[in-house]
Every structure is written in C-alpha cells, then in structure tokens.
Amino acid sequence: MIDLERQLTSTHEKLMRMSVRPGEGWTMYGLIRMMRPQTVVEIGRLEGISSEWILNALEANGKGHLHSIDIKTRQESIPRLAAWVNKGAATIHEFDSHGPKAAELAGKLGTVDFLFVDGCHTPEAVEADCRLWLPRVKGYVLFHDWAFEGVRVGIRRAVPMEKFPRYVASYEHMVAGEVHTHGHGLMLLHLPDGLRSMPIEPPGRPG
Numbered sequence: 001m002i003d004l005e006r007q008l009t010s011t012h013e014k015l016m017r018m019s020v021r022p023g024e025g026w027t028m029y030g031l032i033r034m035m036r037p038q039t040v041v042e043i044g045r046l047e048g049i050s051s052e053w054i055l056n057a058l059e060a061n062g063k064g065h066l067h068s069i070d071i072k073t074r075q076e077s078i079p080r081l082a083a084w085v086n087k088g089a090a091t092i093h094e095f096d097s098h099g100p101k102a103a104e105l106a107g108k109l110g111t112v113d114f115l116f117v118d119g120c121h122t123p124e125a126v127e128a129d130c131r132l133w134l135p136r137v138k139g140y141v142l143f144h145d146w147a148f149e150g151v152r153v154g155i156r157r158a159v160p161m162e163k164f165p166r167y168v169a170s171y172e173h174m175v176a177g178e179v180h181t182h183g184h185g186l187m188l189l190h191l192p193d194g195l196r197s198m199p200i201e202p203p204g205r206p207g
C-alpha cells in the first residue's frame with residue numbers, strides 16, 4: 001500500500017503541487033473501492049497522478065473504465081498511463097472538457113457513475129463543466145481544489161446546493177507545514193439519480 005503512495009507522487013515539484021496529494025489520493029481510492037463505478041470520467045489529468053489513483057482502485061475492484069479528459073497531453077502522462085491504456089482500462093481524450101467533443105463523448109457514454117473534476121478552475125469553466133457533465137451522473141461527483149474560490153463559485157452557479165445539503169460532503173486535507181498555494185480540498189456530491197430532481201438550467205441560459 002505504501003508502495004502505491006510512493007509511486008503516485010511526482011518528481012516535478014510544481015506539477016506535484018497541482019496534483020492530488022497522497023491523502024486525497026487515498027480518499028479517492030477508498031471512495032472508488034466502496035462505490036464500485038463502471039464508467040468513470042476524469043476532467044484534468046495533468047501528469048496522470050489522479051488518473052492512476054482512480055485506475056488502481058478500478059483494478060482492485062476488478063471492473064470499471066476511466067475516460068480521462070485534458071485539453072492538452074503532458075509528456076509525463078504518456079509513460080505513466082500507457083500500460084493502462086494498452087490493457088483497456090483507460091481511454092485518453094485530448095479536448096476541452098466542456099467543448100463540442102466533450103459533449104459528444106458525454107452523449108456517447110450516456111451515464112457516468114463517478115465524475116472527478118479537476119480541470120480549469122475559473123468559475124466560468126467549472127460552471128460549464130458542471131452544466132455539461134452533472135446531468136450525466138448517476139452516482140458521485142468529486143471536485144478537487146474545493147478550497148479555491150473559483151471552484152466553489154462555479155459549482156454554486158450551476159448547482160442549487162442549498163436545496164440538496166444532504167448530498168454534499170467536503171473535506172480539506174491539510175499537511176502540517178505545507179503551504180497550499182495551488183489549492184486543495186475535495187468535495188463530494190451524491191447524485192443518485194443524476195440531476196433529474198435538481199432544477200439545473202441547461203447550458204447557454206440567457207443572462
């Protein structure tokens with residue numbers, strides 16, 4: 001188990017600070033082990049560290065497939081994820097997570113059991129990710145960098161959270177002595193039946 005943690009860290013100090021930390025990785029791993037999702041979508045893969053936490057959990061479950069989306073593929077992620085792609089556990093997508101190609105993928109997948117959101121952290125981008133992807137989810141949505149104002153604002157613009165308090169749990173993993181300049185924190189939203197019951201407005205609403 002400790003080996004997994006050692007393996008899922010980066011040698012790049014700057015990239016490392018943008019990735020899920022080991023404590024957050026273990027939380028993701030545990031959630032996926034418990035929830036046993038079939039279709040998992042990740043928005044924002046960077047070096048592939050969060051992707052590998054997810055993939056290790058899916059492998060331990062013996063089921064599930066990861067669709068990983070990033071607007072650009074970082075060189076470091078290629079060797080990290082190649083073996084997973086070759087064995088059919090993951091599909092790598094390179095496009096805007098809320099653009100037309102993402103909409104096409106969302107349509108093809110139909111239902112997403114577990115969505116991990118860690119892409120662009122502006123309120124506009126987070127809102128657009130929510131509006132495109134949350135209606136597809138029948139299961140769980142996990143946001144990284146919940147401590148970022150942009151992420152919180154973006155989610156609140158798209159999701160009427162106050163109407164669904166029991167579906168929300170958040171968690172901030174603090175490491176003593178570490179300065180969190182690149183954000184941290186996980187927020188879990190439980191959508192057992194998608195957004196069907198949520199009065200969410202479709203993309204492109206006026207005003």
Ligand SMILES: C[S@@+](CC[C@H](N)C(=O)[O-])C[C@H]1O[C@@H](n2cnc3c(N)ncnc32)[C@H](O)[C@@H]1O
Nearest residue numbers: 019020044046049050070071096097118119120
């Ligand atoms: C914080 S990093 C992701 C870290 C990764 N989840 C991890 O824990 O190792 C954010 C990533 O989102 C990607 N990104 C930014 N804007 C995006 C967009 N519009 N669509 C898809 N990916 C985007 C960036 O290229 C970057 O790799």
